[in-house]
Amino acid sequence: MAFVKVALDVPLPALFDYALEDATAADIVGYRVVVPFGRRNVVGVALAVSATSGIDAAKIKPVIAVLRDVPALNADWCALLQFCADYYHHPLGAAVLAALPAGFKTPAALSPLLWTRLAWSGPPFASKKSERTRAVLAARIAESGEGGIYGYELTGVTPKAIAHLTQWQTEGVIVEARTRREERGGARGETRSEHLEADPFGHDATVSPACPPFLASSAGAPALHPEQAAAVAAITAALDARSSAPMLLHGVTGSGKTEVYLRAAAATLTRGRQALLLVPEINLTPRLLQQVRERFPAQTIVALHSALNESERLHGWLLAHTGAADIVLGTRLAVLTPMPRLGLIVVDEEHDASFKQQEGMRYSARDLAVFRAHREKLPVVLGSATPSLESYAHAESGRYHKLLLRTRAVRDAALPSIRLIDLNITAHEHGVTLPVWAALKARLAAGEQSLVFLNRRGFAPVLSCAGCGWVSACTRCTSYLVLHRQGNAANLRSDGMLARGRLVCHHCGLDTGVPERCPTCGNVDVRAYGQGTQRLESRVAERFADARVLRIDRDSTARKGAAERLLAQAHAHPDAGGADILVGTQMLAKGHDFKRLTLVAALNVDTALFSADFRASERLFAQMMQVSGRAGRTEKPGEVLIQTRNPGHPLFQALLDHDYDRFARALLKERQSAGLPPSGFQAMLRAEAKTLTAALDFLRTAAAEGEDETHVTIYDAVPMTITRLMNVERAQLMVESRSRRALQAFLARWTAWLYGNAPRGVRWHLEVDPLDI
Ligand code: ADP
Ligand code: ZN
Ligand code: ZN
Numbered sequence: 157m158a159f160v161k162v163a164l165d166v167p168l169p170a171l172f173d174y175a176l177e178d179a180t181a182a183d184i185v186g187y188r189v190v191v192p193f194g195r196r197n198v199v200g201v202a203l204a205v206s207a208t209s210g211i212d213a214a215k216i217k218p219v220i221a222v223l224r225d226v227p228a229l230n231a232d233w234c235a236l237l238q239f240c241a242d243y244y245h246h247p248l249g250a251a252v253l254a255a256l257p258a259g260f261k262t263p264a265a266l267s268p269l270l271w272t273r274l275a276w277s278g279p280p281f282a283s284k285k286s287e288r289t290r291a292v293l294a295a296r297i298a299e300s301g302e303g304g305i306y307g308y309e310l311t312g313v314t315p316k317a318i319a320h321l322t323q324w325q326t327e328g329v330i331v332e333a334r335t336r337r338e339e340r341g342g343a344r345g346e347t348r349s350e351h352l353e354a355d356p357f358g359h360d361a362t363v364s365p366a367c368p369p370f371l372a373s374s375a376g377a378p379a380l381h382p383e384q385a386a387a388v389a390a391i392t393a394a395l396d397a398r399s400s401a402p403m404l405l406h407g408v409t410g411s412g413k414t415e416v417y418l419r420a421a422a423a424t425l426t427r428g429r430q431a432l433l434l435v436p437e438i439n440l441t442p443r444l445l446q447q448v449r450e451r452f453p454a455q456t457i458v459a460l461h462s463a464l465n466e467s468e469r470l471h472g473w474l475l476a477h478t479g480a481a482d483i484v485l486g487t488r489l490a491v492l493t494p495m496p497r498l499g500l501i502v503v504d505e506e507h508d509a510s511f512k513q514q515e516g517m518r519y520s521a522r523d524l525a526v527f528r529a530h531r532e533k534l535p536v537v538l539g540s541a542t543p544s545l546e547s548y549a550h551a552e553s554g555r556y557h558k559l560l561l562r563t564r565a566v567r568d569a570a571l572p573s574i575r576l577i578d579l580n581i582t583a584h585e586h587g588v589t590l591p592v593w594a595a596l597k598a599r600l601a602a603g604e605q606s607l608v609f610l611n612r613r614g615f616a617p618v619l620s621c622a623g624c625g626w627v628s629a630c631t632r633c634t635s636y637l638v639l640h641r642q643g644n645a646a647n648l649r650s651d652g653m654l655a656r657g658r659l660v661c662h663h664c665g666l667d668t669g670v671p672e673r674c675p676t677c678g679n680v681d682v683r684a685y686g687q688g689t690q691r692l693e694s695r696v697a698e699r700f701a702d703a704r705v706l707r708i709d710r711d712s713t714a715r716k717g718a719a720e721r722l723l724a725q726a727h728a729h730p731d732a733g734g735a736d737i738l739v740g741t742q743m744l745a746k747g748h749d750f751k752r753l754t755l756v757a758a759l760n761v762d763t764a765l766f767s768a769d770f771r772a773s774e775r776l777f778a779q780m781m782q783v784s785g786r787a788g789r790t791e792k793p794g795e796v797l798i799q800t801r802n803p804g805h806p807l808f809q810a811l812l813d814h815d816y817d818r819f820a821r822a823l824l825k826e827r828q829s830a831g832l833p834p835s836g837f838q839a840m841l842r843a844e845a846k847t848l849t850a851a852l853d854f855l856r857t858a859a860a861e862g863e864d865e866t867h868v869t870i871y872d873a874v875p876m877t878i879t880r881l882m883n884v885e886r887a888q889l890m891v892e893s894r895s896r897r898a899l900q901a902f903l904a905r906w907t908a909w910l911y912g913n914a915p916r917g918v919r920w921h922l923e924v925d926p927l928d929i
Contacts, residue, residue, distance in 0.1 A: 157213070162200040163202075164198060169911060173210075185205065186234060187222050199262065225265040227477070233494040244922075254517060267307065269321045271480055275300065293310055380415065381565060384416050391416075395424060402555075403557045405540070406816075411563065420537060421483055429499025432483075435486070435747075439463055455483060458475050460490040488519075498534060499534055503537070509927055522547075543820075545833070550834075574784060574796040586695045593699070605734070615684060616685060617686045632882050640659070663878055689709045692739050693739045727748075769929045771929070835894070840923045850885075851886060852873050856873050858909070862902060867893050873888070
């Protein structure tokens, strides 16, 4: 009897043993298996086979079924997940199952027709009246011509699509289409090494970085600038050398990093390999997906992100996993997509905090991309105008290869001029200084676009009673309820909206009406203090009655398709209804290439200067550089106005010179002497309980467990900033070490203890390399 070690979605750091006659690793590892667990049958993934088991053989249950409908998850993928489990000290089974799409975890078998391109090869379908859906299916396949259509694309026609297709396949009226890749000589399903030995396109291995004509519709692809060409050449060389040294593409805003990614992807595809492009948020960069589709019209492009429904995600994932997809463009979770022909990973805006998963297994997709590339011996490109200090330090030390783009790509475009506006001495109306109002007016007159940046959504951050001092606090969290304008009341005046507003907690989602009187003293004089983007939008619109003002933030883009629509309006020409003034949060700072935008005004940025989180200044600097980077991306010069009470702060001084290097080096020095990342390594243990005392007590006991550690510092347990969330009290405990290895060794011992010793009623999790402190 053999024992199969199965990963199950269970929060315990163990694999589960099941019996299967004659099982061998080669035969079963990487396949899904159906096994009994408790009183249910569940789907898990077989990860190993052993002749023995530590468990009493009589108690071991048998594997019920092995699902071989989909190719096995390969060894590279299993190793990646094992690394995740080890490094983040997360249960392997939970990590494995969380990485798989929901539709892949049900016992029902999936038809290979789903990820096969099908073409019609029989006589035309003769439709009888009773066979309307079959006629539609047949027509869709026939229309797709020789290139064919994926089976999954037909599942929308009828739930019975696969049954019909299966029958047709048996009858021989549909066949697998010759894919475009096969037409060019490469075959689907070959292993990567085969691809490497024979260049399927007959190109010289040191192929020039230019797009091969059959891959790219060369229309629209600009000639590369020398620095871009050098970057593409370096990436191409790394592809051929199978060098896994990470490359930091440090290019100023508007320097044309996207073009470098597209060329690098083209070089990857000509070598018969798949490219993985990771981006912070796809709905914020619909243009990138569009650009990729335009550049590679004949290739299979898959987008993987959280806005997909289950079947969309499953199908995209299957195309990636079976090797049918050439390019996967995805958000952080996509780093865990199995890709049998993977050749290149790109992480765009690598500094972005959205690459960090904030629940379940708290991983950094950027760090996993680097690990994955290293293990699979392929190049990874980390791109940013404001690299994270972690990546920057690696580039400085030579561990990462540095690729620089120092100037803007568009002819005559220059970086914008930045001016600080001292709030201490400048008059303002509604939080906007007079110079900013004047600048907005001037741009409007000139027909140019402006952006007003305010990183606070909602109408006003708090409601308060002028009589007794009552404030709108969340009943479930340690936070204020934020006043929001209700529904689509865009024409409501900035001062007269209380009755139609809502009070919303940004942390737990609690959503209540606005009280007509103070709940404590009955006073009717309840006021909104401060301003968020909604109020600012109203004020700007009131001031410039003729201007088209567009607000872009988490709220205005919440509905499906809204972000695309609003961004299209932001990009549109004024004659086509394009916006004159954009009001928005950091969503607007990310990567957008607004061609007409010449003015950026940043309000309220000071709080980050004095935050307790040591990363706050790094983040603020990056954010200011990024938002500034939206201005002046074509020949018209751009201007940036930053309102601050601290114009003398060194952060702003470096910003004025666009000097990322100076700022980064100074910060690195500080971090070095304080032993903070990237010179030190951290992990955070967090506990949640009904009472704060229970959470703190548990953390203190846990801290005592590590008291003899010599290379690891364990700090005091403290309440989290938002101590209460959804009526749960939360506390945290930082551990730190100058040695990653020492920290990891400690965490391994520590988690073993934590699993065994957490009292009932206390939930805990560990976060390695925490970003928010
Ligand atoms: P980044 O991502 O570095 O901020 P983008 O990739 O958005 O910059 O490029 C900025 C602009 O420069 C885009 O409009 C792009 O089309 C243009 N561009 C990129 N490369 C070139 C080039 N080689 N020649 C001319 N324009 C280019
Ligand atoms: Zn009151
Ligand atoms: Zn709340």
